[in-house]
Amino acid sequence: MDESSQLNQLAEKVTKSAEQLASSDFEDNELPWRQYCTPYRIFLAEFLLVRTRTDVVAKLYEDIFRAYPSLEAIAAASDDELAVALNPLGLQKRVPYLKRAAEYLLHNHDGEIPCDIDELMKVPGLGVYTATAIEAFACDLPSVPADVNILRFVSRLTGLEMEHITKGSKAIRALLPFLSMRNSGLRPQNLLDFTRLICRPRNPLCSKCPLTEMCAYFELHNPK
Ligand code: SF4
Numbered sequence: 001m002d003e004s005s006q007l008n009q010l011a012e013k014v015t016k017s018a019e020q021l022a023s024s025d026f027e028d029n030e031l032p033w034r035q036y037c038t039p040y041r042i043f044l045a046e047f048l049l050v051r052t053r054t055d056v057v058a059k060l061y062e063d064i065f066r067a068y069p070s071l072e073a074i075a076a077a078s079d080d081e082l083a084v085a086l087n088p089l090g091l092q093k094r095v096p097y098l099k100r101a102a103e104y105l106l107h108n109h110d111g112e113i114p115c116d117i118d119e120l121m122k123v124p125g126l127g128v129y130t131a132t133a134i135e136a137f138a139c140d141l142p143s144v145p146a147d148v149n150i151l152r153f154v155s156r157l158t159g160l161e162m163e164h165i166t167k168g169s170k171a172i173r174a175l176l177p178f179l180s181m182r183n184s185g186l187r188p189q190n191l192l193d194f195t196r197l198i199c200r201p202r203n204p205l206c207s208k209c210p211l212t213e214m215c216a217y218f219e220l221h222n223p224k
Contacts, residue, residue, distance in 0.1 A: 007171060007174060007175070010160070010171075010175060011175060011178050013157065013158060014154065014157065014158065014178040015178045015183060015184055016214065017211050017214055017215075018178060018184030018185075018186040019184045019185065019186070020210050021184075021186050021190060021194055021211070022184055022185040022186040022187070023210075024194075024210055025190065026190055026194040026197060026198060027187070027189050027190050027193050028193045028197065030058075031054070031058055032058055032061040032062050032065075033045035033061060034189070037137075037138075038138075039113035039134075039138035039139070040069075040070060040071065040113065041065065042113075042134055042137045042138035043113050043138060044061075044065060044068070045057065045061060046130045046133045046137070047094075047097075047098055047101070047126075047130065048060075048061065048064065048086075048091065049133075050091075050094070050129075050130060051090075051091075052089050052090065052091065056089060060088055060089060064085055068082075068085070070111075071102040071105050071111050072102075072111065074098060074099060075099065075102045077099075079095050079099065082095040082099065083095050086098075094125070096125075097124060097125025098125065100125055101123050101125045101126060104122075104123050104124055105123060113134060113138055113139075115135060115138070115139035115141060116135075117132065117143070120135060128146070129145055129146060129147055132144070132146065133145040133147075133188075136188040137189065142180045142182035142183075142188075143180065143188065144176045144177065144179050144180050144188060144191070145188060145192065146168070146173060146176055147192070147195075148165070148166050148201075149192070149195035149196050149199070149200070149201065150176070150179070150191060150192070150195050151167070151168035151172055152195070152199070152201065153194075153199045154168070154172045154175050154179075155168065155172055156199060156204070156218075157211065157214070157215050157216060158216055159216030159217070160172050179191055204217070206218050206221075206222075
């Protein structure tokens, strides 16, 4: 089979699995930034979630939000003050990025979070993952944030190799749009939490997964 027919077949599998996941609820609505969800709360959460575990951010999120409830509050704070607030998350070195991002949004977007990936990618300190996550969660657009858990899930489901530990591979990334809400009805929050809690990095909870019959990883580890 040539490469493009193989990719088409895998795209069908990814679409079917996304439809299946859409009919199950894995969403963790207890996460603090999912309650009283506003674009700024999502922006702050996604900034803090870079290189930091979700459960660790969840414990400290409300304290940080209370201290810095707006882009204006971040822009007005001193670097030292912000470093103290972000130190428990090990993010003190990202303080200049956070300040520059807040200042950029205040000056260029009147303090609004733009719902456009190209505009978001211009914000200093926002990488492609964070920009996509903000677009998906703050703007309700059908984007698929390519975090490492989602890339690993696609790799397990399809049997495609993760050529790079955090970036997956070209083929894996090409399959991401088939997981989108527009394509399958799967909410990005549901996908994110499924890959964090069920198809988790170590010891995936296959016994709780509705995809065992189509999953290459499951087949490999559970031969008939
Ligand atoms: S069967 Fe297991 S490895 Fe496959 S998608 Fe489900 S949890 Fe992940």
